Amino acid sequence: DIQLTQSPSFLSASVGDRVTITCRASQGISSYLAWYQQKPGKAPNLLIYAASTLQSGVPSRFSGSASGTEFTLTISSLQPEDFATYYCQKLNSYPQATFGQGTRLEIK
Amino acid sequence: QVQLVESGGGVVQPGRSLRLSCEASGFTFRSYGMHWVRQAPGKGLEWVAAILYDGSKKYYADSVKGRFTISRDNSKNSLYLQVDSLRPEDTAEYYCAKDVQLYSGSYSVGLDNWGQGTLVTVSS
Numbered sequence: 001d002i003q004l005t006q007s008p009s010f011l012s013a014s015v016g017d018r019v020t021i022t023c024r025a026s027q028g029i030s031s032y033l034a035w036y037q038q039k040p041g042k043a044p045n046l047l048i049y050a051a052s053t054l055q056s057g058v059p060s061r062f063s064g065s066a067s068g069t070e071f072t073l074t075i076s077s078l079q080p081e082d083f084a085t086y087y088c089q090k091l092n093s094y095p096q097a098t099f100g101q102g103t104r105l106e107i108k
Numbered sequence: 109q110v111q112l113v114e115s116g117g118g119v120v121q122p123g124r125s126l127r128l129s130c131e132a133s134g135f136t137f138r139s140y141g142m143h144w145v146r147q148a149p150g151k152g153l154e155w156v157a158a159i160l161y162d163g164s165k166k167y168y169a170d171s172v173k174g175r176f177t178i179s180r181d182n183s184k185n186s187l188y189l190q191v192d193s194l195r196p197e198d199t200a201e202y203y204c205a206k207d208v209q210l211y212s213g214s215y216s217v218g219l220d221n222w223g224q225g226t227l228v229t230v231s232s
Contacts, residue, residue: 034208034218036153043225044145044153049208049218087153091216094167097143097155 002027004090006100012108017078021103023088025069032092035064035073039084047086048073083107110134110221112204117226124194130187130204130223138162138182141207143219144189146200146228156202157189161211172198194230201225 003026013019023033031051036044046055048064051071061076075082088100116128130142144156157178158167166178177190187204205219 032215032217034216036219038153043203043222044205044219045222046208046218046220049220051217053217055218055220089153089155089218091218094158094214095155095169095173097158097167097216099145099153099155102152 014108021073023071029092112223114223114226119229125192128189132185137185141212143205148200
């Protein structure tokens, strides 16, 4: 099975900071990776699909990139509403549509 | 606009069954693959199952294989999850979610719409 490792698990940052979250796959998964934001008590919200395509309606400060088996979510300038938990998910081949462990982003 | 509304959750004893439903509207349901994802209290997201747009293929996480059954009725714009032989570790919020792309096969590039979730609690 292909493993997906998300890091860091916890991140403390300030409004205006640039932050990056990484997911690393143990084997190639092409661009079959998505990023989600989840706030407490709410369903996840798709931010990025196909590794680097910004979902409609998502602010342009969010971006995704890929280099081999390493995938990165970048928030260019943190806003107060961005403090949440972020997950990556690989969907290259069912039934292995697993999520990363999550990154909790908190205000410093 | 796209809406997904789950129902059918509740409190159930170990070993019992439930049928979760997800009613879809605002898009051509029969053209999209659909998924169930769950989240145990205070834990991360866990992908549970997927079904292709035409119901021809179904896929399950190892943790639920043989106990859960995903199905769909395209004439009713509805997705289902039959959950049998429930265990305490199945306690979670269950979400249905829609594929980004039309007519996806055994893969996807993301899940773009999610329901609000239905809570399943397994306890004696």
